[in-house]
Each structure stands twice: as structure tokens, then as C-alpha cells.
Amino acid sequence: MSGHRELTVELGERTYPIYIGEGLLDEAGKLFAQRGISKKSPLMIVTDANVARRHLDRLASVLTEEGFTVVTAIVPAGENSKSLAELERLIGIALEHGLDRKSAIVALGGGVVGDLAGFVAASFMRGVKFVQVPTTILAHDSSVGGKVAVNHPLAKNIIGAFHQPELVLYDLKTLQTLPEREVKAGLSEVVKHGLIWDADFVQWCDDNAEKLTALEPDTLGYALYKGCSVKAAVVSKDERENDLRAILNLGHTIGHALEAVAGYGELLHGEAISIGMVGAAKLAVRLGAPEEVYQVTKRVLSRVGLPVRLPEHLNTDDIMRAMMHDKKFQEGTMVFIVPTAIGAVEINKSVSSSLIREIVEQLKQEAVIG
Amino acid sequence: MSGHRELTVELGERTYPIYIGEGLLDEAGKLFAQRGISKKSPLMIVTDANVARRHLDRLASVLTEEGFTVVTAIVPAGENSKSLAELERLIGIALEHGLDRKSAIVALGGGVVGDLAGFVAASFMRGVKFVQVPTTILAHDSSVGGKVAVNHPLAKNIIGAFHQPELVLYDLKTLQTLPEREVKAGLSEVVKHGLIWDADFVQWCDDNAEKLTALEPDTLGYALYKGCSVKAAVVSKDERENDLRAILNLGHTIGHALEAVAGYGELLHGEAISIGMVGAAKLAVRLGAPEEVYQVTKRVLSRVGLPVRLPEHLNTDDIMRAMMHDKKFQEGTMVFIVPTAIGAVEINKSVSSSLIREIVEQLKQEAVIG
Numbered sequence: 001m002s003g004h005r006e007l008t009v010e011l012g013e014r015t016y017p018i019y020i021g022e023g024l025l026d027e028a029g030k031l032f033a034q035r036g037i038s039k040k041s042p043l044m045i046v047t048d049a050n051v052a053r054r055h056l057d058r059l060a061s062v063l064t065e066e067g068f069t070v071v072t073a074i075v076p077a078g079e080n081s082k083s084l085a086e087l088e089r090l091i092g093i094a095l096e097h098g099l100d101r102k103s104a105i106v107a108l109g110g111g112v113v114g115d116l117a118g119f120v121a122a123s124f125m126r127g128v129k130f131v132q133v134p135t136t137i138l139a140h141d142s143s144v145g146g147k148v149a150v151n152h153p154l155a156k157n158i159i160g161a162f163h164q165p166e167l168v169l170y171d172l173k174t175l176q177t178l179p180e181r182e183v184k185a186g187l188s189e190v191v192k193h194g195l196i197w198d199a200d201f202v203q204w205c206d207d208n209a210e211k212l213t214a215l216e217p218d219t220l221g222y223a224l225y226k227g228c229s230v231k232a233a234v235v236s237k238d239e240r241e242n243d244l245r246a247i248l249n250l251g252h253t254i255g256h257a258l259e260a261v262a263g264y265g266e267l268l269h270g271e272a273i274s275i276g277m278v279g280a281a282k283l284a285v286r287l288g289a290p291e292e293v294y295q296v297t298k299r300v301l302s303r304v305g306l307p308v309r310l311p312e313h314l315n316t317d318d319i320m321r322a323m324m325h326d327k328k329f330q331e332g333t334m335v336f337i338v339p340t341a342i343g344a345v346e347i348n349k350s351v352s353s354s355l356i357r358e359i360v361e362q363l364k365q366e367a368v369i370g
Numbered sequence: 371m372s373g374h375r376e377l378t379v380e381l382g383e384r385t386y387p388i389y390i391g392e393g394l395l396d397e398a399g400k401l402f403a404q405r406g407i408s409k410k411s412p413l414m415i416v417t418d419a420n421v422a423r424r425h426l427d428r429l430a431s432v433l434t435e436e437g438f439t440v441v442t443a444i445v446p447a448g449e450n451s452k453s454l455a456e457l458e459r460l461i462g463i464a465l466e467h468g469l470d471r472k473s474a475i476v477a478l479g480g481g482v483v484g485d486l487a488g489f490v491a492a493s494f495m496r497g498v499k500f501v502q503v504p505t506t507i508l509a510h511d512s513s514v515g516g517k518v519a520v521n522h523p524l525a526k527n528i529i530g531a532f533h534q535p536e537l538v539l540y541d542l543k544t545l546q547t548l549p550e551r552e553v554k555a556g557l558s559e560v561v562k563h564g565l566i567w568d569a570d571f572v573q574w575c576d577d578n579a580e581k582l583t584a585l586e587p588d589t590l591g592y593a594l595y596k597g598c599s600v601k602a603a604v605v606s607k608d609e610r611e612n613d614l615r616a617i618l619n620l621g622h623t624i625g626h627a628l629e630a631v632a633g634y635g636e637l638l639h640g641e642a643i644s645i646g647m648v649g650a651a652k653l654a655v656r657l658g659a660p661e662e663v664y665q666v667t668k669r670v671l672s673r674v675g676l677p678v679r680l681p682e683h684l685n686t687d688d689i690m691r692a693m694m695h696d697k698k699f700q701e702g703t704m705v706f707i708v709p710t711a712i713g714a715v716e717i718n719k720s721v722s723s724s725l726i727r728e729i730v731e732q733l734k735q736e737a738v739i740g
Contacts, residue, residue, distance in 0.1 A: 084454045087529070088522060095524045123493070126519065126530045127610075149496065152458060154465045159457075160496045161531065240497075 003218070005225045009144060009232040011239055014164040018144065018228050022217050024171040025059055028133070029066025032104075035167045037129060041102040042069040044094055046117035048077040051109040051135050055174055059108055059133065071097040075116065082116050082150045084159065090120050104129035104166070110136035115157070118148025122163035130165045135174040137186025138270060140224045141193075143168045144231040146239070162240060170224060172217050180213075184305040185270030187212060188251075190223050191300055192277060193230035196247050199343030201226050202300055209303035247345050250337045251276030254360070257322035261314050267307075274306035278366065279359050284339040286355065287348070293339045302368070310363035319360055320353065373588070375595045379514060379602040381609055384534040388514065388598050392587050394541040395429055398503070399436025405537045407499060408472040412439040414464050416487035417478040418447040421505050425544055429478055429503065441467040445486065452486050452520045454529065460490050474499035474536070480506035485527070488518025492533035500535045505544040507556025508640060510594045511563075513538045514601040516609070532610060540594060542587050550583075554675040555640030557582060558621075560593050561670055562647060563600035566617050569713030571596050572670055579673035617715050620707045621646030624730070627692035631684050637677075644676035648736065649729050654709040656725065657718070663709045672738070680733035689730055690723065 004021025019031060037043060047056050052074045060070045073093045075081040105128060107117035114132055121130035132143040149160025194202035211219040231248065238244040255276030258267055281297035298308050336351040374391025389401060407413060417426050422444045430440045443463045445451040475498060477487035484502055491500035502513040519530025564571035581589040608614040625646030628637055651667035668678050706721040
């Protein structure tokens with residue numbers, strides 16, 4: 001386990017470690033045992049069909065060799081698996097294979113698998129242990145903080161819980177097979193964690209953009225370590241999303257609206273958030289922040305290969321409506337996470353919606369940095 | 371609100387009050403407001419078709435008059451409503467009516483409604499406020515302790531959470547319309563709370579059995595107050611069911627097996643538990659407890675009109691199998707909650723299953739006290 005990084009999410013009696021390193025899947029058995037995952041009760045690995053092909057056999061055999069009883073459950077890849085129907089099916093598998101209150105649920109995959117398996121862990125027998133083994137860059141975000149959920153036909157992530165994992169195990173090797181577009185989209189939340197909290201890290205992302213997109217292991221390991229650290233710091237101070245945790249939504253108000261209007265698929269989540277963060281930076285400057293906030297935000301996102309311009313064919317009225325709907329804004333003003341400098345944001349509760357409309361229009365004209 | 375009783379369930383920051391009294395529904399508005407239920411966000415009352423006819427209009431209008439925005443949702447009466455499908459439907463209603471993170475879910479009804487609405491409250495937007503307004507005697511048990519759940523086709527109560535209410539509001543008037551058999555079955559858990567914790571209260575039940583079954587308001591109010599108090603004391607010491615909370619299962623090992631073998635309907639839960647408690651008392655004497663444990667247990671249960679003899683046509687092998695299945699016992703021995711005296715129990719982890727079989731056989735021969 002040489003060269004791996006470790007950090008701790010401080011949450012009182014729910015404190016847990018995150019391990020990041022190359023080849024860590026091979027160490028899963030020892031790390032699970034160290035963290036008190038039971039060998040007497042079966043554990044269940046939940047993964048999707050794509051990830052299963054690449055990594056399931058390896059994880060299952062490492063754990064079996066270490067003496068764990070392993071049950072596996074495969075869900076279809078994609079957001080549609082985050083449903084109550086899939087939850088019921090997975091709990092059926094757990095029951096048929098004799099999982100009990102001492103069992104653990106292991107999420108092997110990206111955000112969808114983490115959210116779904118996490119809610120299985122939160123609700124099966126009113127809560128059993130949970131382990132996250134993320135296999136995407138984006139999942140560095142969702143694997144810290146304990147937010148788990150499935151979707152309702154009328155709204156995403158609306159049925160869920162806060163359920164912290166016992167440990168998070170990040171094997172950098174599993175990221176090497178990600179499609180390039182997904183890599184870049186995943187870096188969006190990494191950069192976001194710099195923008196809200198740590199100017200030095202933003203500078204570092206700027207300097208190391210090429211190595212990052214090339215998935216150079218040590219560079220990527222450091223970036224994930226820093227991203228998880230910021231998220232962990234924020235979550236430690238506000239586990240249940242009462243106030244501070246809202247800063248993690250930088251870029252998400254515009255971003256969610258873009259995803260909804262474009263239809264899922266045209267814009268990946270990370271891409272939409274990237275455009276949203278450029279919008280928030282433009283807004284910041286209009287509200288008095290130094291011009292540098294906008295320049296740096298746009299440059300670093302461009303350098304990691306993310307879009308900074310809003311696709312022109314998306315209708316501004318539709319975008320505004322989606323924003324209003326998403327957050328139930330009071331008429332006339334909106335709550336927005338707004339940068340005050342690079343590495344610092346504030347929650348502004350009275351941004352006028354007409355100003356947002358202007359920003360959205362300008363984002364369509366945004367010059368792309370070559 | 372003259373003559374009402376109040377007790378507090380001590381759970382640190384999740385501490386909440388239970389109000390018990392005649393006509394308390396009329397005070398719901400004030401009590402909800404005192405406990406911080408929001409008037410700005412809509413609240414949703416969940417109830418079943420039977421309870422809705424009797425009490426929904428009254429509760430809804432009291433709350434509306436006090437300035438709350440009230441949404442109502444009615445589920446079919448009966449255990450089948452404790453399903454993920456019903457959960458999804460209720461959350462759909464909540465979304466359509468604009469419930470948000472500050473909203474509360476109110477359970478108006480018995481155990482089924484409390485369990486279902488409680489899991490809606492636990493999982494909607496990862497947890498919103500919850501209020502219990504129980505309308506059965508049995509619900510005094512389920513309304514304390516925060517265990518909420520729905521059923522899976524393969525197992526009861528297997529998908530759920532621990533989610534404490536903000537308050538419990540027990541209007542004794544709502545109990546006056548209960549069928550006699552349900553009244554008696556509900557008293558089973560009341561007596562159980564005496565048997566595990568409070569010999570004086572067992573004596574009191576013995577002395578007041580007639581008034582209890584006649585639903586004499588002050589007598590019933592005191593019984594529910596005492597029953598809730600014992601449950602609250604146990605739960606305060608062991609919120610997540612790690613050890614002590616197991617004593618609440620007195621009579622339930624045999625009881626659950628009888629329910630499963632008889633098929634739901636033949637034996638009500640409270641009736642099956644009553645027979646189970648007589649069995650536990652017989653077992654206790656065999657293991658060295660004073661004969662009085664058995665005599666008193668049987669007498670007080672008989673006096674409140676509960677069955678103490680196991681229906682002869684139920685097959686002993688089936689009952690034993692159901693017990694083994696329910697708790698995944700090690701072969702040869704079983705975990706049992708066993709009285710050591712009236713008002714005291716212990717968790718015995720090595721009762722031989724052959725002894726249990728003997729007890730089950732004897733329970734079929736039990737003389738019924740006239």
C-alpha cells in the first residue's frame with residue numbers, strides 16, 4: 001500500500017477514513033476487517049453491469065480470500081436504477097442470501113451505485129454498515145458526506161437518508177478505463193472544491209491540468225485527496241445540510257437548470273456545473289468581486305477540458321423556469337452561491353432574477369479559451 | 371386540556387413529549403406550534419380509510435384554524451399498505467402539494483399508519499419532521515421508540531429507519547370507537563410493559579382490569595401513560611436496539627411464530643403475544659423463577675380478556691420451524707426473554723429448543739381462567 005493517501009472525515013462517532021491509492025482493491029480485505037466489517041455475516045456488493053465486467057471479480061475474490069462471505073448484486077447502468085423498485089429487488093437478494101443486521105452493503109461504482117446501495121444500507125433492517133468503493137472521479141464528491149437516495153418519478157434524489165460509510169476505498173487503477181469525457185466532467189467537482197475553499201489548490205489545478213486529464217496517477221491521487229478533504233471539512237461542520245453545506249452547490253443552480261432543459265445526455269452533470277460556475281463567477285464580478293474571480297474560474301475549467309459557454313440553442317426562458325422550479329424561489333430574488341474571491345464563497349439570498357437572466361444570456365456569448 | 375398527562379422521551383437532542391388526554395385533538399394546533407411544526411410549509415396528514423371517516427376532518431380543521439396548511443393522504447386500512455408502492459404514492463402527493471424540507475408528516479391512526487407515515491417522514495428529502503397521533507391502544511407501543519418501516523414481500527418491517535417524532539398526541543376519545551377485541555389485544559403490550567419493568571403496575575392492571583376493558587377514560591389514560599413510560603425508559607437507554615431494547619420482545623418469539631402459523635387474522639398481534647408471554651412465564655418457572663411469575667402473568671392477561679392457551683389445531687412442528695426461521699437460531703439453543711420475577715426479565719441466550727417445544731405443547735393444554 002505504498003504511496004497511498006488517507007484522510008479522515010470527522011463526524012464524532014460516525015468518523016470514517018478515506019483511502020486513496022493505486023491498486024487498493026487488492027487491500028480491500030484487510031481494510032474492511034480493520035474497520036470492523038463482519039466476516040460472520042454475509043456482505044453484499046452492489047455494482048452496475050459495466051463496472052461488474054471490469055472490477056467485480058477482483059473485489060469479490062480479494063474479499064473471499066480474506067474470509068468474507070460475498071453476495072453480489074448487479075443493477076443496470078444508469079440513473080434509472082435509482083428507483084424504489086431496484087431497492088426492493090436488492091433487499092430481496094439480501095434476504096434470500098441471509099444478510100442480517102451485522103452485514104455490510106458495499107457500493108462498487110459511480111454515483112448512481114453509491115446512492116442506491118447507500119440507501120439500501122440505510123434502510124435494510126433500519127440501517128446496516130456501508131462501504132464505498134468509487135470507480136469514477138465524480139464519485140469522489142458523492143462518496144463523502146453520507147447523502148444517499150433514490151429518485152421518485154416526480155423528482156430526483158427525493159427519497160433518501162444521511163448514512164455515513166464505514167470507509168471509502170478509492171483505487172486509482174479503476175479510473176484508468178474511464179472515457180475521456182467522463183474524466184473531464186468528473187474534474188468539475190474537483191475544481192469546485194478548490195473554488196469554494198482553497199485558492200492554492202485552484203492554482204495547483206491550473207498548473208497540473210494536463211497531467212490531470214491524462215490521469216497521471218500521483219497527480220490524480222492528490223487532486224482526489226484535496227477534493228475529498230474540502231468536502232469532508234464542509235460536511236464535518238454541517239452534516240445534515242442546515243447551512244454551510246449549501247456552499248457545495250456552487251454552480252449547481254444554473255447547472256441543474258441546464259441539465260433539465262438540455263435533457264440528460266447532452267450535458268453531463270460535471271459539464272453543466274462547469275458552465276454554472278462560470279456563471280456564478282460572472283455574477284460575482286457584477287456584485288463587486290475582483291475581475292480575477294471570473295478570469296481564473298474560466299481559465300482553470302477550460303484547461304481541464306470543460307465547457308464554459310452555454311449552448312446557444314437552449315432557451316433562456318426555459319432555463320429561468322427550471323431554476324425557479326428547482327428551488328421554489330420567492331418572486332424576484334434568488335438564493336445563489338457567489339464567489340467573493342478565488343477559494344471563498346458566500347450565500348447571497350437576494351440576487352435579482354433579472355440579473356441572473358442577463359448572466360445566462362451572456363454565458364451564450366462566452367468566448368471559449370483555446 | 372385539564373386532566374391530561376404528559377411524559378418526556380429522553381433522547382438527547384431528539385427528546386420529545388407525549389401528551390395523553392381526553393379531547394386532545396382539539397389542542398393539536400397549539401401543541402404542534404409549541405413543538406415548532408412550521409406554518410409556512412404545508413404538512414401532510416396520513417391516515418387510513420377507517421380512521422379518516424371518524425377523525426380526519428376534525429384534526430384537519432383544528433390545524434387549519436390554527437394557521438397550518440394541511441394536505442391529507444388516505445391509504446387503505448390494513449397491513450398491505452406498509453409497502454414501497456404506497457410510500458412512493460405518498461411522496462408523490464407530498465411533492466404535488468409542495469411539501470418541502472420544513473414540512474411535517476402526521477400519522478393519524480394505528481401501528482400500520484404510524485410505521486408507513488414514519489418512514490415517509492424519515493426518507494422524504496432525507497428526513498422531515500414527524501408527528502404521531504395514535505388512535506389505537508396498541509399504537510402506544512409503536513408510537514414510542516422511533517422504529518418506522520414498510521414491508522418487503524419476503525419479510526415484515528425490513529425496510530425502515532429510526533426516526534423520532536417531534537411529539538405524540540394521544541386523544542383518549544379516539545379510542546372509544548375501537549372494537550372490543552382490538553381493545554383487549556391492545557392491552558397486551560400495556561401489560562407487557564408492566565411485566566418487564568414494574569411489578570406495581572402489573573398489580574394495578576390486575577386490580578383495574580374491568581375498568582380498562584370498559585375504556586374508563588382516566589384508567590385508560592393512566593395505563594397508556596405507564597405503558598409509554600416504560601417503553602420510553604427502555605428506548606432512552608438503547609435507542610438503536612443494541613442490547614437492552616431486546617427485553618421489549620417478551621412474548622414475541624412464540625407470539626410471532628403463532629401469528630405466522632395461524633395466518634394473519636385468526637390471532638391478533640396482541641393475542642399472540644399474550645400466549646407468548648404465558649409461555650415465557652412457564653419457561654421462567656422451569657428455569658428456576660418463582661411459581662408466582664407464571665400465576666400472576668396468566669391471571670392478569672386473562673382478566674383483561676386475552677387468550678392464554680395456544681389453539682390446539684396449530685401444529686407444533688410448524689411453530690418451531692417459524693421460530694427458528696424468525697431469529698436464525700443456532701442449532702439446539704435459542705435466545706429468549708425470560709422473566710426472573712414479576713416486573714423483571716433477563717435475556718437468556720441458551721434456552722434449549724427441546725424445552726421450548728415442551729412449553730409449546732403445554733400451552734395447548736393450558737386451563738383458561740374463567
